[in-house]
Structure formats: C-alpha cells, structure tokens
Amino acid sequence: MKKILVIDDYPDNVFLIQDRLEQEGFEVIKAYDGLMGIQKAIEEKPDLILLDIMMPGISGYEVCKTLTTREETKQIPIILLTALTEAENLKEGLQAGAFDYIKKPFNKTELIARINSALRFSETNKFLIEIEKIKTFAATVTTANHEIKQPLTLINLSTAAIRRELAKENFSKEAIIKRIEFIEKAANDIIKVLEKLGSIKKPVITPYVNNLHIVDLEADLGNKEV
Template sequence: MRQTILVVDDEPDIVEIIQYNLEKSGFDVIVAADGPVALEKARDETPDLIVLDLMLPGLEGTDICRILKQDERTRSIPILMLTAKSEEIDRIIGLELGADDYVVKPFSPREIALRIRNILRRRSVPETPGPVRAGPLVIDVEGHHVSVSGSAVSLTATEFKLLAVLFQRRGRVQTREELLDVVWGYDYMGYGRTVDAHIKRLREKLGEAAGMVETVRGVGYRFAR
C-alpha cells in the first residue's frame, strides 16, 4: 500500500519538484498552499507524513505544527520541516513543538525522499517481550504506548524511538552523535541541538518521570538505572 505525503508550501515550483520526486519514489502526494487548507487535509485525509514549509502566508509553519500536535486526530503524524538557513530559531521551535526532522533550502529532492523514508522507518522499534516498568514509567514497545503513573503519554514517533533507545541502553551514556545515528537512522546533517530539543520536549511530556532521562554534561544522555 502506497503511503501518502501532505506537502504544505506556497511556492508552486517547489511543490512541483517535491511532488514529482515523491511520486517517482512510490508515494502518493496531496498538497496545500496555506495553513487552513493544510489543517483541513491533515484532519480529513490523515497522511502518513507532512512536509511543512515554515514560511507560509497567514498562519506560519510553527503555528500549524503546534495545532497539529495539540489535536488528537493529527498529533501522531510525523512532520518534516522545510526551512531557510536564516530560520534557525523557528527550526528549533518547530523541533520543540514535536516536528521530527528538517531540511534546509536549497535542498536535494532525493534528500527529502530519504528523510521521509527514515522518519517513517522510526515507527518500527525493536520489539521487547511486553511492557516494561521503570518507576512510574511504563513503556510498551510493541504496542507503541507510554504511561506515567497510569496516565497515557502521547509521543511523536521520534520521541518514542528516542525514549525506547535510551531505555534499552539504560545506565549507558549515549552521545548526541550516537543518538542521531540510531534514532535518526543515517548520517544526519543537523546539529546536536536537534537531540537537545527532542529531549527537552520528551521530558516535558514525561512529567514526574522526566528525571529518569539524565543529562551527562558535555557528553550526552542516559536513562537512569
């Protein structure tokens, strides 16, 4: 079954290039040129992934990302941001809001397809024999479910993979580079702060269990034993 990608960008030339290359790579593509249409299509058609330009007329990409991640109907849809080099602050905000990855313009169409495949692949996490508990935190890798003190925690695909990897290697320090390689799945061309942004967001969602994800200053992160 072909996976569906929603491309949100107001520049027809860019949309045409992305759509052509994604369809050539085996994806179905739907498009939106502004925020309201993007939100409507995300809710109605539930795409497998959204390619979201940050600079849009009216409703900006960061606002769209925030709305999508607050809506139960769309919060689990992965988001790949398109940004300009000058939009670093917006890029970090987007990652903190729950976006999964970003591509900086100008970009290679092949890179977009590669990043999309790797984001979608992250949903497949190595199985463990049922739920595991660490204090108030319960992780069900097979069921893709996390709870803290009995309350369900909604994580993006990347946040879940990050938590699962740290837990599976608990007690061992993981450098940012190691996490980029394992969680992002390839030689990721972003900054180490990408990991920091996802860790910050993950801790916020874990609430009372946030302290189980420890920072090892100057090195990286580890899951407490």
C-alpha cells in the same frame, strides 16, 4: 502506498516535490496554505507531512503546533522545509513538535532519506503503541478477574444458600435477608471496581504473579484525568 501531505504556499515548490515523491512511489496530497494543510491532515490522515515554515497567514510553526496537539494528527511525523538557518529558528520548529527539518535548497537524495527515516520511526512508534495497548488490555482483564472473582463467588454461594433455605418447609426469613445483604454488598463491590477501571485515563501497570500484570486501582490522582 504511503501518503505524504505537502504544505507550501508556492505551487512550483509543491509541483517539484510532488514529482520527486511520486517517482519514489509515494501518493502526494497538496495544500497551499496553513488552514488548508490542517484540514487536509485531519481529513486524509497522511503518513507524513512536509511543511514549509514561511507562509502567509498561519505560519508553518503554528500549523505544526496545531497538528501535534490534536489527538487525530499528533502521531503524524512532520518535516519542516525551511530556508532559515539560524539555530533559534530551527529550535522553534522542533519545539513546535516537528520530527525533523530540511534546509532549502535540498537535493532529492537528502529529501527521500529523511522521509524514509521519519516513516520508519513512525512505524516503530505505532508498533510500540499497539504493544502498550495490548499490555494495558491484558492487565485490565487480569485486574477485573482478580478484583471481581471474590464478590462473584460470594454471590454464587449466597444464591445457593437462599435456594437451600427456600427448599425447607419452614424457611428462615432472617437467613434469606442476610444472604441478600451479602449479595448487595458483593454487587456494590463489583460496581466500585468497574467504576475505578472506567475512570482511569493513564493506567499504572504493576507486576502481579506468573509474569502477569494488573492495573493499580489506587494510583494517585496525579496519574488520572479528573
């Protein structure tokens, strides 16, 4: 069951909207001012928010800006409920991050149609985000495998060489030290790769081979949070 948060300072409006939404099978969460609305959005994680613009204290515009900039609520679509019809008012709401708006008074058919449209968009967006996460994960694994395989091979060869040297009756200390230096360099190379991967906040994915992709470890700092 989809959860919809209704934020409106008039209880009668909330009751009317709640009645209509529950008839359509939605679960309704209620808030009667901006601060309560923000708190409920954070706590309840609704699938959609119906937000009145004209409220005392914190306006709907401010609530919208707050919710669309917070990490935990920015993906929740917001539909503004407004009696304002001036283009500038509507523009301000959309610039604040709202997905859509409905002019008051509205009918049930329009309300439900716009809600379903916003929910479909949200589900598609979530799906695309998950696909992007999977792509990034796969590219990260490929990158790690590509960048770390050579130093790991060097470590294996060096340890094998040390074992062979130690098996000799008169082993060479210099030869062992040289192999240890190879191991130390390879270990440092691996650490550097892992540090680069860990520092990237906005990965740049580039083609590799056989339809595989890797993370560009040399991407400009402009693509990273520093």
